[in-house]
Amino acid sequence: MKSPVTPGFALEKSGEETVLRLTGDWTVATLQTVEAAFGTTRLPDGAGIDVSALGKLDTAGAFLIDRLLRASNAYPPRLIGDHASAASLIEQVHAAADPCEPPPPRPHGFVDMLERIGRGTVAVFTEVTATLAFLGETMFTIARLIVQPWKLRWTSIVAVMEEAGLNAMPIVAFLTFFVGMVVAYIGATTLRDFDLEIFTVELIGYSMLREFGVVLTGIVLAGRTNSSFTAQIGTMKMRQEIDAMQTLGLKPMDVIVAPRVIAMVVMTPILSFVATLAGIAGGIMVGWTSLDINPGLFIERMRASVPLDQFWIGMSKAPVFGLVVALIACRQGLLTGGSVQSLGHRTTTSVVQAIFAIIVIDALFAIFYMELGI
């Protein structure tokens, strides 16, 4: 390909007549050199445009020429000389380039800020109400399915149990094991000052059984399972699979939401149980290696001084966390719109809401059990 010739232009006066002489290639790749100067040029009345020395012309070049013609009220132009495509290109671009109205300026300022705060506040309430409504709908669906168990989709329930439950077990166990070690170390160093290292056992027992086992499981599930549910369902929604399902007489609530919710409600307690055991194992490990509490003594002391209630308190929270994670994931997934951005936004919202909900619900449980005096 020949290298492009720099475009140029000149207004030439010869007696009465004024001619705009265009030279070089006027293409999208070369226009930057003349853009600014050409934009301020105006054609006097009756001036012609000489295109005989014009090289290549494309729609971008034609657009610039057309803009000049519009600004000078000189359309249609009087072209002088021959050019293969100038006349037809300018005509075509002119037809497509009617100036459009500028968009209304976006409001910025104090009132706008107040408005956004207001909208944000209302959005929080509507979001809570909508999530609760979704909870109700899900509960109703599950109740209906329990009455008609042959309508339950066992294959997908078991598949979700494996994917979101069994496959999450290693990470959950590892995580709580290390948290157990950390708690034991912190407890041991603090309690050593009072010569009460043995109370590390109670520290581990209460914290793991009652809080860490189940809360850490909930948070791992919120990050791992929740995001994958939202992304799956959101993609199905984007590709109109959900619409297809509905037209085939399948209810998304039955097919997508119920199996996930049921699987999570069943699997979260099991995961929490494993997590609790792993956390205690972490504590035992630290006790054994650096506090000289041997595992037998550790377990014996734990049985004697940590009541079984603590275990049941922890376990009672697990199905609730599982339910919350699955609910939020499914709801956000189903809310996904048509764009990639919306999918990303929904996945983020889903994880944030799930973690937030788990911590708030855990606090509510703490108040509840404290009032009960356990």
Added chain:
Amino acid sequence: MTAEPIIRIRDLKVAYGSSVILEHLNLDIPKGEVIGVIGPSGCGKSVLLRAITGLKPPESGVVEVFGLRLDTLAPDDRTAAERRWGIMFQDGALFSNLTVRENVMVPLKEHTQLSPALIHDLADMKIRLSGLAASAGDKYPSDLSGGMRKRAALARALALDPELLFLDEPTAGLDPITAAGFDTLVRALQRALGLTVFLVTHDVDTLHATCDRIVVLGEKHVLAMGTIPELRQVDHPWIQEYFSGPRGRAAAPPDEQRT
């Protein structure tokens, strides 16, 4: 066909794993023509397009576009060659997080040094040139109908005024009137800009309305290439069925129907 062809393919072989899609394929696309590519579903029309544009590296064979072998070019030269063509994908493939105008502005911003204001105005012009209302520029692709998305994709493909335009089923899924409008548009743009258009299609009407020459793909290579009257003379069951079947006959202009 005297001039140097804009696309030259020699002995191309494209395969996905063990399934060979195209083999021993030779093709010359002359400059400045609208070439329609037809063939039965699954015969590799879109794969050929991907092979030419370098999206799917071929197993063997030579593909030259603008007289350059893309696979041996340095990255910079390759980018330079790539900006000389525009591609419109089957589903539009617009960036869904950008508005239509921003979609059209992407190649302009990336490959030219024009001022932002001019790029903005040029994008508006391209959007209208491809037959959309200017107000569509502020919409997101997910807010558009299928036909509007195709037009927006065409606007993006035309953004840099390419010499070579690839269209993958531009009229599929459009109503006949919109499709006819699209055909006229492609033809008008092609004439005004001297484009070469590589048009993959199923639409017999589009072939009649826009194409100078038609390439028939099948049995993993080019079965025939020529104008519609020429192809009618080709003795191949699929080609005969294609042009003489009920839909092929209905689409033919009256002077050809007598033959």
